Amino acid sequence: MNKPIGIFDSGVGGLTVAKEVFEILPGEDVIYFGDEGRTPYGPRSEEIIIQFTAQDVAFLMEHQVKFIICACNSASAVALDKIAGNYNIEMIGVIKPGARAAVKQTKNGRIGVIGTQATIASNSYARVIHEIDPKLKVFSLACPLFVPLAEEGYIDKEATYLITRDYLQTILDVGVDTLIMGCTHYPLLEHVIADVMGDKVTLINSGRETAHAAFSALVESGLLNSKMSQSPPVIGERKFFVSDVPDRFANVAARFLGTTLDQTTRIDITKY
Numbered sequence: 001m002n003k004p005i006g007i008f009d010s011g012v013g014g015l016t017v018a019k020e021v022f023e024i025l026p027g028e029d030v031i032y033f034g035d036e037g038r039t040p041y042g043p044r045s046e047e048i049i050i051q052f053t054a055q056d057v058a059f060l061m062e063h064q065v066k067f068i069i070c071a072c073n074s075a076s077a078v079a080l081d082k083i084a085g086n087y088n089i090e091m092i093g094v095i096k097p098g099a100r101a102a103v104k105q106t107k108n109g110r111i112g113v114i115g116t117q118a119t120i121a122s123n124s125y126a127r128v129i130h131e132i133d134p135k136l137k138v139f140s141l142a143c144p145l146f147v148p149l150a151e152e153g154y155i156d157k158e159a160t161y162l163i164t165r166d167y168l169q170t171i172l173d174v175g176v177d178t179l180i181m182g183c184t185h186y187p188l189l190e191h192v193i194a195d196v197m198g199d200k201v202t203l204i205n206s207g208r209e210t211a212h213a214a215f216s217a218l219v220e221s222g223l224l225n226s227k228m229s230q231s232p233p234v235i236g237e238r239k240f241f242v243s244d245v246p247d248r249f250a251n252v253a254a255r256f257l258g259t260t261l262d263q264t265t266r267i268d269i270t271k272y
């Protein structure tokens, strides 16, 4: 079906998920919304995150999307399930695909989860993991400083290594063999996190797992864009919307997406 996919996030971070979607579903048309005017969601209450997420979804629905990906871990953790039922299209978040991949990956049954305060407080990753296998041990930790470090481009700084070592020591001490990067921003710090955790620990990129899950869901429901089956592949149309002046988003986007954006449109999200 040749309608677009909607992807939304609290801001620019969801572009790490969009990047994976562009790779796995290149022929899909995509409408991306980043709530730059109200970012971050991670330190906010459940009530506010639900209200914001409902507006993000309503905006995408206005664009006749056929499928929605909630790229934001915080919104996926506390809000998506409460909103998705109000609409007649499928919506997926990043928690279930990330949790399932971790369950498949672990050998010693010890899984670490890092994310924002909202994601960790919700216990969503642990809940999904325990639904699959209650015997698995899950160790969760909020690492809120990773978000500004990634946005500021503090990718290879000594300060980032120091903070990462300090944050992750407790997770290292409990001997996990699998660590879920449960936040849109963490893939930018993947090399630092991998360095600190050592080569015996496998990192799970929830965004990448979600892009694979979206592919499977679209195939199963017969919703793949016909451009996906053309050879050579035809790249879908991609439109970006934000709820603040687009300049900052455009600057940071290059780092998160690995390429520059043609055009970003500002919208008033409070109308939804």
Ligand code: DGL
Binding pocket: 009, 010, 011, 013, 014, 039, 040, 041, 042, 043, 071, 072, 073, 074, 075, 116, 119, 147, 182, 183, 184, 185
């Ligand atoms: N997108 C958020 C997440 O994945 C991180 C940034 C924020 O706190 O809004 O949880």
